[in-house]
Amino acid sequence: MKKKSYEIDMCSGSLLPKILAFSIPLMASSILQLLFNAADMVVVGRFAGSTALAAVGANASLINLLTNLFIGFSVGANVMVAQFYGARKEREMSETVHSALVLSQVCGIILLFLGILAAPQILILMGTPQDVLGQAVLYIRIYFVGMPVVLLYNFGSSILRALGDTKRPLYYLLAAGVINIILNLIFVIGLGMGVAGVALATVISQCVSAVLILRCMMRLDGGCRVRFSKLAMKRDKVLLIMRIGLPAGLQGTVFSLSNVLIQSSVNSFGSVAMAGNTAASNIEGFIYMAMNSYHQTALSFSSQNFGAGNYRRIVKVLLECLAMVTMVGLVMGWAAYLFGNQLLSIYSSDSRVIEVGMLRLSVICTTYCLCGIMDVLVGALRGIGSAVLPMVVSLLGACGFRILWIYTVFQQEQSLWMLYLSYPVSWILTAVVHAVCFVLIMRKQKKGRCKTIPA
Numbered sequence: 001m002k003k004k005s006y007e008i009d010m011c012s013g014s015l016l017p018k019i020l021a022f023s024i025p026l027m028a029s030s031i032l033q034l035l036f037n038a039a040d041m042v043v044v045g046r047f048a049g050s051t052a053l054a055a056v057g058a059n060a061s062l063i064n065l066l067t068n069l070f071i072g073f074s075v076g077a078n079v080m081v082a083q084f085y086g087a088r089k090e091r092e093m094s095e096t097v098h099s100a101l102v103l104s105q106v107c108g109i110i111l112l113f114l115g116i117l118a119a120p121q122i123l124i125l126m127g128t129p130q131d132v133l134g135q136a137v138l139y140i141r142i143y144f145v146g147m148p149v150v151l152l153y154n155f156g157s158s159i160l161r162a163l164g165d166t167k168r169p170l171y172y173l174l175a176a177g178v179i180n181i182i183l184n185l186i187f188v189i190g191l192g193m194g195v196a197g198v199a200l201a202t203v204i205s206q207c208v209s210a211v212l213i214l215r216c217m218m219r220l221d222g223g224c225r226v227r228f229s230k231l232a233m234k235r236d237k238v239l240l241i242m243r244i245g246l247p248a249g250l251q252g253t254v255f256s257l258s259n260v261l262i263q264s265s266v267n268s269f270g271s272v273a274m275a276g277n278t279a280a281s282n283i284e285g286f287i288y289m290a291m292n293s294y295h296q297t298a299l300s301f302s303s304q305n306f307g308a309g310n311y312r313r314i315v316k317v318l319l320e321c322l323a324m325v326t327m328v329g330l331v332m333g334w335a336a337y338l339f340g341n342q343l344l345s346i347y348s349s350d351s352r353v354i355e356v357g358m359l360r361l362s363v364i365c366t367t368y369c370l371c372g373i374m375d376v377l378v379g380a381l382r383g384i385g386s387a388v389l390p391m392v393v394s395l396l397g398a399c400g401f402r403i404l405w406i407y408t409v410f411q412q413e414q415s416l417w418m419l420y421l422s423y424p425v426s427w428i429l430t431a432v433v434h435a436v437c438f439v440l441i442m443r444k445q446k447k448g449r450c451k452t453i454p455a
């Protein structure tokens with residue numbers, strides 16, 4: 001199979017240059033996306049007030065809660081396409097690609113109605129203050145209208161990553177992000193639309209990125225080329241996607257549930273705490289997405305090498321990704337903390353908001369590399385076909401632990417510092433168990449007791 005200019009041969013040659021060639025565009029895409037999201041937050045905070053900023057921020061954990069289950073299916077698509085690609089199975093790869101795209105639209109339509117109908121009640125259950133609730137509901141209803149195109153882009157970019165192509169999704173995201181910023185300026189500053197303007201600009205820009213990625217996939221060669229005549233949900237391929245994607249999605253959903261509980265606890269401290277928490281979370285997002293590029297790298301490289309039967313190379317992929325994610329987490333995390341006051345002042349000039357934001361940065365950013373280590377281990381486990389085990393470990397070690405923390409330790413000392421401390425402690429516990437699981441599974445793999453991809 002001839003390699004295309006945008007593709008990367010993950011199964012042979014020196015690893016580090018290829019890991020960097022894959023991860024740097026992916027990291028740039030993630031950081032650009034967050035820069036555009038940050039622009040939303042800055043425009044809202046500066047031109048629509050702290051209440052509007054809190055309204056947008058209050059939706060972040062809820063949006064993740066409702067979308068993570070379905071976005072998890074894109075992880076399944078990534079793994080299966082990469083495994084079939086590594087095994088040189090063109091027909092199976094084509095059926096997986098077309099099934100995944102149809103599945104993305106089914107999931108998008110479900111999310112559209114779920115978000116519009118259920119989100120307002122969930123916001124109320126989360127204890128969203130009355131001065132924030134109305135704008136939060138307006139934002140999320142507009143945002144969820146764009147769910148079909150959001151999932152189309154997510155599934156499409158996952159498929160391109162399975163081939164080693166992280167450059168073109170970066171270009172499409174850049175184009176959509178510029179449009180988003182321009183529309184923010186028009187809708188929020190020019191027309192005074194507030195949170196509605198931010199949400200509408202986001203939906204329109206997401207339509208642009210989805211159209212561009214679909215156009216790209218229609219021009220591919222080989223098994224990943226999209227043809228409308230072949231769009232169908234093949235039962236066996238959907239089941240394979242869900243075998244990996246459902247546990248990944250459930251894990252993401254329950255993670256989001258624990259974050260919703262934490263957000264609800266933050267809400268109890270009032271709108272100032274909500275605004276500070278929102279601003280700090282937005283800064284942390286840059287670090288998380290930079291580290292997450294190595295999770296995606298471990299996932300795609302492990303999947304292709306698993307399909308090709310290169311088990312020793314999988315271990316090398318994991319070790320190099322762990323080294324890179326630790327370095328990125330430490331450098332970016334501490335930089336965010338040391339320059340925290342200056343960064344937070346971009347979002348708000350309120351000293352009380354900045355104080356709350358600095359508290360969060362001091363606990364989470366300084367230890368964020370632990371989260372990156374945990375995620376890279378999960379990516380490697382999923383890449384070798386283990387989906388349920390990392391889900392169970394993550395749910396018990398991170399989500400279950402955080403929920404337990406909220407109802408025990410936090411109740412003894414109800415402070416934001418104690419609330420935030422639940423994150424690094426849970427990362428340590430979960431990462432250690434994931435590492436043990438990876439070692440055990442690879443030992444079984446060498447003895448030939450683990451299943452490979454279907455024939």
